[in-house]
Amino acid sequence: MGITSFTREQRAAAMAAQQQAEVSDLPPFRPSDEPGKMVFRWLKHVSNPPLWVLDVPGLRLPPPVRMATGASLEHLYREAIKTSLEGRRPVSDMQGVARAKELVASGGADVAIAVVYLKAVGEEVTASEPSVDFLSEALSRAVEVEDPTCDVDPRITGALLELKASAAALEHVGELRMRLAACQLFSALLEAGFTPENNWEEALESTEASQDLAHVATNGQRDQLPDMFRAFAELPDDVRMRRLAYLAEATAHVEAMATGPQE
DSSP, X not given: OHHHHHHHHHHHHHHHHHHHHHHHTSOOOOTTSOHHHHHHHXXXXXXXXXXXXXXXXXXXXXXXXXXXXXXXXXXXXXXXXXXXXTTSOOOOOHHHHHHHHHHHHHOOTTHHHXXXXXXXTTOOXXXXXXXHHHHHHHHHHHHTSSOTTOOOOHHHHHHHHHTTOOHHHHTTHHHHHHHHHHHHHHHHHHHTTOOTTSSHHHHHTTOHHHHHHHHHHHTTOGGGHHHHHHHHHTSXXXXXXXXXXXXXXXXXXXXHHTTSOOO
């Protein structure tokens, strides 16, 4: 009897260990993790991070190893951010600074990059009505896109934050939070191996964090989730992660405006 009992206990322990091993082989479902952590885990599988990670310096993602040379303001901005993330002080390009200040004064297609470049190299930025109007309209156009996970360029919101032009941006904070919640929830589901064709609804109900994200993402209309998840899952990996990173940075910018003076 002692031998039989011992054998049964051994068998039960072995089966429990085997079940634990099987469970540990599955990616964990972590919807409560910060977007930056999710993007960072994805970057571990990428040999060289894409250039867009430099547009979200607030997430402090690993910068690319190689960058193409160029003299555009966008290149100068990303080079400055890369230098800063590597722990060195960015050096300003005098011609680039002059061009950026002229753009900020007159407004135009690259005004957002001009503003964030001046900030990155420590140059003073003076707001102008044309630049604020252009940035406000650009943000409005971005949030009017009928895609529940479409991103917003964080350089636009970052420029508005730097120019202390919060009035036009704060009205969009609800839409940004909804899109970010959707991207965060769907990214966590896909990372854990769930797709629109399997039991992702059970995973959704398994944690309070995922339920909260689903509520925010749909404004309480949970029946919209399947179509939203299906559309997001069909996007390429790089696009999905860029959307998550961009929305996390842009939303942080607009939320930061709420704590400062409005204009």
